[in-house]
Amino acid sequence: MNSFIRNLSLGVLCAATAFSTAQAEDWRFNNFLPETRPESAEINQFAQDVNDATGEDFTLKVFGGGSLGLKNTDTLRFLPKGAVEMSLMWANYLGRDAPALSSVFIQGSIGTVEELEKALPVVREIYEEEFSKWGVSSVGYVAIPMLSVSVFCRDEPVNTLEDLKTKKLRVWARDQVETFTRLGVAAQIIPQEEMYVAMKTGVVDCALYPALYAHTVSLQEVAKHASFLYPMASGPYVLGVANDRWAETDDGVKQAITKAANDLWDRTNQYDDDYDRELAARDNMVEAGVAWGDDFPEEDRALFLEAVAETWGILAEEAGGDAPAYRQRVLSALGR
Numbered sequence: 001m002n003s004f005i006r007n008l009s010l011g012v013l014c015a016a017t018a019f020s021t022a023q024a025e026d027w028r029f030n031n032f033l034p035e036t037r038p039e040s041a042e043i044n045q046f047a048q049d050v051n052d053a054t055g056e057d058f059t060l061k062v063f064g065g066g067s068l069g070l071k072n073t074d075t076l077r078f079l080p081k082g083a084v085e086m087s088l089m090w091a092n093y094l095g096r097d098a099p100a101l102s103s104v105f106i107q108g109s110i111g112t113v114e115e116l117e118k119a120l121p122v123v124r125e126i127y128e129e130e131f132s133k134w135g136v137s138s139v140g141y142v143a144i145p146m147l148s149v150s151v152f153c154r155d156e157p158v159n160t161l162e163d164l165k166t167k168k169l170r171v172w173a174r175d176q177v178e179t180f181t182r183l184g185v186a187a188q189i190i191p192q193e194e195m196y197v198a199m200k201t202g203v204v205d206c207a208l209y210p211a212l213y214a215h216t217v218s219l220q221e222v223a224k225h226a227s228f229l230y231p232m233a234s235g236p237y238v239l240g241v242a243n244d245r246w247a248e249t250d251d252g253v254k255q256a257i258t259k260a261a262n263d264l265w266d267r268t269n270q271y272d273d274d275y276d277r278e279l280a281a282r283d284n285m286v287e288a289g290v291a292w293g294d295d296f297p298e299e300d301r302a303l304f305l306e307a308v309a310e311t312w313g314i315l316a317e318e319a320g321g322d323a324p325a326y327r328q329r330v331l332s333a334l335g336r
Contacts, residue, residue: 024059025059027059027084029043029062031063031066053259057250070083071191073094075093089136095173099323101127103315103316103319105119111230111233115334129322139239139246141238141264146274149208149229150228151227153207153224153225154200154206154224157227158206164206165183168203170206183304208229215285226290227293
């Protein structure tokens with residue numbers, strides 16, 4: 001009898017353990033940003049907040065620096081198919097598959113915090129609408145600082161558009177290719193994980209990059225000169241989950257993710273110290289051996305902004321569908 005009771009108790013315990021294990025769920029979060037980026041630290045905090053709220057029933061694990069081998073340009077292909085449960089997304093990387101997304105908010109079109117704050121609510125609404133069409137739910141956002149984009153060059157200082165015309169320039173999005181082409185500059189898209197080697201081996205002479213983040217990709221090791229070109233506001237990064245996955249997610253887990261995502265947005269949607277951080281980043285680059293030259297002249301920056309405005313309109317019309325209406329919604333929010 002004692003043996004029977006012991007065996008029965010063991011069976012009940014095993015069954016309970018199996019049931020508990022079956023109920024536990026592990027999610028993988030694909031973060032393509034380098035581990036050293038401040039946004040990565042915020043995403044790690046987001047995951048910790050989710051895990052603290054859900055206990056042992058749910059675990060969100062962040063895989064940073066593109067360690068899962070998933071290309072950020074392929075997000076709309078792998079996320080709805082369940083390659084990962086959640087992924088960071090940036091609309092400007094997704095123009096190949098969703099042209100309307102890449103023309104919602106192009107780099108250089110907004111250059112002040114005041115305009116950015118007017119545009120962001122509308123941009124978030126558009127992202128939710130457009131990502132949903134691709135089978136992806138936008139469950140949270142990470143704000144990007146107001147950045148100062150500079151031209152980093154390997155061998156010679158470059159701080160005029162005329163000089164830049166003689167160089168091969170690395171950029172990271174199609175709208176930048178189009179803008180610089182209009183200005184007579186040869187630009188090509190090179191992912192940030194390949195930028196270091198491209199600069200070191202001379203595939204490109206210069207690279208467009210925000211000074212605030214330059215140290216995270218070791219640009220100071222391959223670029224000896226830099227000059228500021230333009231201020232850049234950006235649409236936020238999006239935390240994406242496949243629509244069907246989100247629909248079947250436990251309500252308690254949804255609430256935990258939503259709460260942590262709201263806190264993440266509140267932490268990152270702050271711009272008061274962006275300029276001071278920019279200056280500190282420049283000083284650090286100078287200490288590392290980068291010669292910081294004069295800014296591009298005002299007339300060159302004005303030409304750049306004119307080219308950006310032209311590019312924005314052309315890309316929206318070219319994308320067709322909802323793209324022109326999306327652009328107009330942003331322009332209306334800006335009062336333009």
